[in-house]
Amino acid sequence: MKTVLISGGGIAGSAxxxxxxxxxxxxxxxxRAPGLRRGGQAVDIRGVALEVVDGMGLLEQARGMRTRMRGMxxxxxxxxxxxRSTEATFSSGRLDSADIELLRDDxxxxxxxxxxxxxxxVFGDSITALSEDADGVRADFAHGPSRTFDLVVGADGLHSTVRxxxxGPEExxxxxLGSYVSVFGADNFLALDNWQLWLQDGDAGFGIMPVRDNAELRIAFGFHSGPLDGNHRDTEWLRGLVADKLAALRWEPTRLAKAAAEAPDFFCDAMAQIRMEHWTRGRVALLGDAGYCASPLSGQGTSLALVGAxxxxxxxxxxxxxxxxxxxxxxARMRPFVALNQALATENPGGPAAEESVARAKNAIALGG
Structure with a gap:
């Protein structure tokens, strides 16, 4: 039986x-993480990606996990x-759509x-070296023994080790794309009832949505910035930077900054895209954000991961x-689909892509090949 090593246990890798x-x-x-990663933003399963989930036998379960927003x-x-709107939200689009918005960790x-x-x-480990010959790929790991596989797939995100x-280097x-996004959870200190809030204050802004039957909040905070001169894996440095920016807001600065400072699921990274001439080399392939990250600005990262898988x-x-x-x-099958979906992130800087563009991009591939 052909063996395939998959780096990354998120949506793309598990699918x-x-x-x-x-x-x-x-x-x-x-x-790399010691277990399933907690937290993260709400994600969307749209268009042809719904067919992928249906083919896996998971569509009804996914629908049961969807968010229940009344508006924003x-x-x-x-x-x-x-x-305000009771017809659509910035995070999911039209509320009467067949598409599914649910939490990433769900x-x-x-x-x-x-x-x-x-x-x-294998949790709590990562690839440190890959060596290919005519018969397979030897993978060395940070903690476990070396093993040989027929194929290797990098599904390990924007900062892919396999890539x-x-x-070559990520650069x-x-x-x-000129900004960063931070996502973290908090108690529902705003008493929101299936209702989102969106605010822009200068070069920073946020979207807040209640989750878990309104018991918790997921806060997505964005700010304009060129590439930061620091280690993207240094969570505490990023946490301090985000907390300082939240503390400078005019509305709810104290509670928002405190939430960022204390959140166990704190995340922050650049809004960026990965653009490559090839996603495969020898016995190695890249999948999802590792090969063709469209950025959260596209709203299509999850669908790209599922369809790519x-x-x-x-x-x-x-x-x-x-x-x-x-x-x-x-x-050959994925490149036109990826191009249309990456374009969603840059079509309307500072705002969402047109509904017509999203509809075209989310259905721009046939699963049958």
Whole structure:
């Protein structure tokens, strides 16, 4: 049985593990974190990605986890409402859409529970070196013993280790979009009832939504900035920077800054895209954000990960021993879809893409090839 090492146990990696197993391959998932990652923003499963989830037998469960927003308010810098909608939110689009908005950690948990019996998961470890020969790829790990696999897939995000080891430094492929986003949880100190708040104050702003039956908040805070001169893995440095920026806001600065300072699920990273001429080399392929991050500004990162996992697994399942042909077909099928979805992030700087553009991009691929 052909073995496939998947770096990254998030949405892309877990979905691929499930889909590869169904096609007769043996997936092994290595994840740097000690367990499933907590927190994260609400994500969207849209268009053809719904077909992927349906084919996995998870559509009804995913629908049961969806957010239940009634609408949103747009506030001025002092917290006064200047607009509202009961038809759409900035995070999910139209509330009457068939698309699904749910929390990232809920989707990861759903995929993992559906996959953990069929794939080997190794938490708390990471790849340190990859060496390929005619028979496979030897992977060295930070903690575990070296192992050899038939194929390797990097599904390890914007700062992909697999991409760096095989294709070169991140600076060759990352395109900064001029801002950063931080996401963290807090108690529902605003007493929001399935209602979102959005506020812009100068070069910074946020969206706040209640989750977990209104018991908690997920706060997404963004600020304009060129590339920061620091370590993107230094959570405490980023936490201090974000807390300081929140403390400078005119509305709710104290409680928002305190929430960022105390959140156990604090996250912050650049709004950036990964653009590459090739996502495959030899026996190695990149999937999702590792190969074609569209940034949260596109609203399509989750759908790209799910559809990419389906297409890659589909081609590998049909290819037998011809992984080169499978990789070439994976790239050919995915590139037009990726291009349209990455364009959503830059179509309307400072605001969402047009509904027509989202509708076209989210359906711009046929799963049957």
């Amino acid at each position: 691929l593990a499930h889909l590869l197993h169904r096609r007769g391959l043996a997936p092994v998932v290595v994840e 308010s747009v506030l001025d810098p002092d917290g006064n409402e200047i607009d 989707l990861v948990h759903l995929l993992h529970e559906h996959t953990r019996q069929d794939a080997e998961y 760096r080891l095989v294709f 060759r492929f990352a395109h900064h 389906h297409v890659l697994a589909d081609e590998l399942g049909r290819a037998g021993d011809d992984h080169r042909g499978a990789f070439a077909r994976y790239e």
